[in-house]
Structure formats: C-alpha cells, structure tokens
Amino acid sequence: MAKRINSTPKKDGFRMPGEFEPQEQIFMIWPDRPDNWRNGGKPAQEAFKNVAVAISEFEPVTMLVSPQQYANARNRLPEQIRVVEMTNNDSWVRDCGPTFVKDDKGELRGIDWDFNAWGGLVDGLYFPWDQDDMIAQKVCELERVDSYKTAGFVLEGGSIHVDGEGTVMTTEMCLLSEGRNPHMSKQEIEDMLKEYLNCEKVIWLKDGIDPEETNGHIDDVACFVAPGEAACIWTEDPEDPFYEVAQQAYSILSESTDAKGRKLKVHKLTTTKKPVTISGDFDIDYVEGTVPREDGELCISSYMNFLIVNGGVIVPQYEDENDALALEQVQAMFPDRKVVGVNTKEVVYGGGNIHCITQQMPKR
C-alpha cells in the first residue's frame, strides 16, 4: 500500500520536479505550540488560515492538525481545506514532510529524510522532534505513495531547490553544518543530493540569512523560477542585515551554469525596507529545550520565501514599504501566474514563512 523502497530515486528513474511544475495539492501543518507561537498560537493560526485559503484558490490544501487542535482547526478553517489529524512537534512541513519525486509515467514516491529540528543536539531548535520525524512517512501513507528512507542522512526540504532538469541549489552554511551530517564530506553530501533528487549538478551558495535558526536555508535566499532562470534576494543598502548574503548569492548565481550548461538568468528580489522585528504583545511559554524568541528580535523576513502553485505565487507581506515592490518583482518573474500577497508577520515571528510552512505534492 505504501512501501519502503530499498533503492534510490536515481536508480529507479524518479526525479524531484521543479516547484513550478504541475501540482496535485499542498500540505500544511496547523501551528499550536505555545513555546514558539505567541499568545497560544491564535494569531499564527489566523495567518496560516489566510495562507491556506489563498492557496486553495489555485489547488487543494490538506491541513495536518495535532489531535488536541482538531476540532478547533476544523471549525476555524473553511470547508474547502481538508483537515487531517496528525501529531507533530511544530508546523514546518517543508522541512519535516516528504520531498516528492516522480517518474516518466507520472508515478509519485516520497523521500523521507531524517529530521532533527535543524541541528539535533548540536544546535536544534526544540527537543524532542520524534513526531516531526514521522510526518514524511505518515503523509506518504496517507496518499498511498511509496517512499525512500535516507536513514542516517539529515536534510530539510527548505535547504534545497531544484530546476527539475538536473540542477539543485543549496547552501554550505546549512548542508555542511555540524548538526546535520558531520560524518560526511562535502563531496559525499553532494553525491547524496544527486542520487536522491536525481540531479547532475549542485550549485553551492555560501550562506543563508538565519545562521542561528535553520543554519541558512536556501529558501530564504534564492530559488529557481524556471529551468535556466533563478532569483535571489537583493539590496544595495549596506546597513541591511541581509546585504552581504544577498550580494554573495547574486554573485555566485550569476556566474553559475546549470546541469544543461545554461548560464543562469538571475532575477533580483528586494529585501524589506526596514528590518522586521518582533514587537508588541509577544508572550510565549518557557519550555526547557526550546530556543526562546524575544521581543525586539530580528525576524528572518524574506520575500523569497514564496510558494509557487498552479497558476499562482503566494508571497509574504510584512506591512513594509517594499511590500508592493516585492509583488511587482515576483510578477515580473512569473508573468503567466497570478501573484497573491498574504500578510504573514505572525509566521515570521515563529521563524519562517510561506515556503517553510508548505510542501507541494506534484501531479501524478
């Protein structure tokens, strides 16, 4: 029904499609942990609902919900959102969910990477993470999709982007971090990516913008817009906290060629005008093992953390002066898609944004 396959996607002719390829549905996880989401998670739940509703204008959404929150989530979400009970440690399905791969006949399979809350006992963000580590398997079984388990190899979906044609991009800061796979060399890690995503070329950026959270996930910095086309964050303001990473990313990407030998066209996407910081009525539980968030803290706000869906792009908005500019720039990257902004300040207060809280399942 949903088997574990003892092989690799490359051997079996399965590849990870680009996010811009046709999708069947989007998964999300309902936020509820009061030691990460302020005020019992109520403001975050409202923001997640708004993201889910925005996506559901384009394609089906399944919201995975912890047992305790089932009735609440079912009542707060409109009927078109499918609600399915699933125990979790937090709401980052991009990172703990399966990475789907597809073959030429349209069959889907999942990759169930090891998940250790972004660094395990070295610099992970919460403990335990056992329930999150089971999400990929549970989602695959829910959808009757066979899966590959990379036992002993830690990876999160937010640390990779593919073009669907043999190229993957990632960051050294994350993939070479002490809390992931310190027993492996850069070459060995590169070989794993190629084997499981079925790629021939890895483009290595250096840093991400959140060294202390995900250790620099690619999905806050850069992405593929289409085969041969990338995008990255951009600012010319040296005071911007993300200035150096943006310059570095643009420089590397614009000098890169992809697996097909194409020189990448690189779109620039603005950062926020002002740094977004946690502010206001911010009350979270103190829990042993959870990295606390505090009033005044710099948020990892990036317009790059958008999600591509069928016919649309769902883009974070921060009540910032550059919100409209970001939508225009994303629209220019995707002239045939409808660009929809959603205010997700409450999501970034928890450490991520739209791309981090979603996982696409490609069309079979």
Add this chain to the structure above:
Amino acid sequence: MAKRINSTPKKDGFRMPGEFEPQEQIFMIWPDRPDNWRNGGKPAQEAFKNVAVAISEFEPVTMLVSPQQYANARNRLPEQIRVVEMTNNDSWVRDCGPTFVKDDKGELRGIDWDFNAWGGLVDGLYFPWDQDDMIAQKVCELERVDSYKTAGFVLEGGSIHVDGEGTVMTTEMCLLSEGRNPHMSKQEIEDMLKEYLNCEKVIWLKDGIDPEETNGHIDDVACFVAPGEAACIWTEDPEDPFYEVAQQAYSILSESTDAKGRKLKVHKLTTTKKPVTISGDFDIDYVEGTVPREDGELCISSYMNFLIVNGGVIVPQYEDENDALALEQVQAMFPDRKVVGVNTKEVVYGGGNIHCITQQMPKR
C-alpha cells in the same frame, strides 16, 4: 473538499449499497484501551492484525490508530495495511464510522450518525465518547467524501443491514432503546432510516443477543446475503443462551417480504456448540465510567458477525466444535466467495467481532 450536505440521501438519490456489492476498501481501528482489552490490548492487537491481513487478501485495508499507538501499530502490521493516525475512544468502527451511500453515477457520500457509546448516560459502555463521535467526519474527510450529519439522531452501523434494493432490517431492542432516541416514536425512527438509507421497507426483528452491550445489534443475529436472501443464527438447543432470539429471528424473517415484495429465503447459521466465556489470564484496568468485563462472563459469540468483502467472507472462529460447520454454512450461502475463518476469541472478549470492527467503503 469534504462538505457537510444539508439534505438527505433519499432526496439526493443516494442509497446504502448491500455489503455484498463491490467495495473500495475496509476501515478498522487499532484496539488499545486497557480497560476493555485484556493485558494492555496485546492479544487483541494480534487478532485485529490477523483480521486485517485476511481482508487484505481481497481488498485494501486502512487501520486507524491512536497517536500513542502509531509507531507500535505501524511496526506490527505488514506494509500492505495502510496505517493512518486517528484519535479514538475504542475500536468499533462499524458503529462510530460513517455509513457510506452511493448514487447512480458512483459518487460516494457518508452518513455521520450521532454516536453515544451504545446508550449515552442511560446505559452506554464508556465515557466520554467524543473522539469516536468525530471518526465518521474524519474518515469522510480523509477520503474526500462529502457527508450528511444526523444531528440529534443516534445510530450505529451495527444496528442495521440493507439489501441495497430498498429494504433495511434492524431490531426493536436496539433502535427503540432508552439510550438512543427516546424522544422519537417507532414510526419516526423508521422514517429516518428510510430517508437516510434510501429504503422503502423496514423489517423489524425484536431482540438481539446482547441486551446489556449494544442493546441487541442486528449484526450478531441476521443479515442479507443477497437481495431476496437473508441469514440468521440458528439453534435447536433450548439450553443455548441465544435459543429464543434465534427462533424469533427465523420466524419473523421467514414470514417477511422485502421492499420489492419478495418473500425472503432465509439461511440458518449455527451458534457455537458451547457458550463462549471469558477465561484465563484476563486483566483489564478499572476505570470510572467503563462497564467492566470479568472472568467467566458469557461472550456475545456469533458466527453471524462475519464481514463480506470482494470475493470473500471473513468469519469468526471460537475454537468451538461448530467452527467448521459455521464455515460450511457460510460457504453454502456464498458459493462464489472464498470463506476464510479467523480465530477472534480475543475480539469477542472485548464485546464484538469481525463485523463490529470493520466498515466497508463501497466502490466509487
């Protein structure tokens, strides 16, 4: 995605198919409550696994599992059984799960009856039952099936059998019990059955064999084998605890006509040679609100509690002298199906059997 429909199946042209019609899959719920299942539920889990495996030879099985038991169930069950997390109060999906109805185009919908643990605060078997009452909705949403909610009307799937051609059979003992719908007359209850199951005729048997448990569910006493054909339990031994109910059921059924005006052909199915009683190493938790089970107690053992699946019939076995006879008699009723016996003493120790712990989803 999975809407609540504010109408009735009859109005919308949906009917409940007979159990002998083609099925898409079978649902079960993994047993774990230590105040009902002996020795922490381990012997019952083994029996449920054997039932699931027997069914999976004929069609897909989805096992719904409480969050605490997910890893254990996933590891004990073979890969062909789909395991999905779902909080529950106990394992009687026949009674708390949806009753599926189907229209001429093959679309499915679910009926989400009110569930109150077989009698609520009057004579229910455990408290609370809130999680069981959500199972029907959750299953419908899992399978993306719209549903009807009978708010204010209590019914369990084990208290009805249909022939798929306009006839339903049930018992007065159960449907007219004080703990179900005491505010409604027999005629009003009959009208509800006709409206939701899309039937024209209700055949009322009087009693079931477990007045103190389900208040006499039909699925321990009689069923439809095919349109125009029924079966009921049978014994000629006046000392048999189920003698009177068997005589009464046979007498009523063999004098009944169905919705199409056919006189029913009635097959006889033996009872066990000796009464089955709880015996041996029987240790359950004492919990306030749960009706306790005790060593020496008479079990509600009935061969009638079989499940019809695609091409097969899964029949309870009790290590009784009549086990083989029961299989022969079921085989005679279903000459074109493979009859498979499963030792389910551990299930009947918990108060039911194969039919009670399964729910079929018809083929779309």
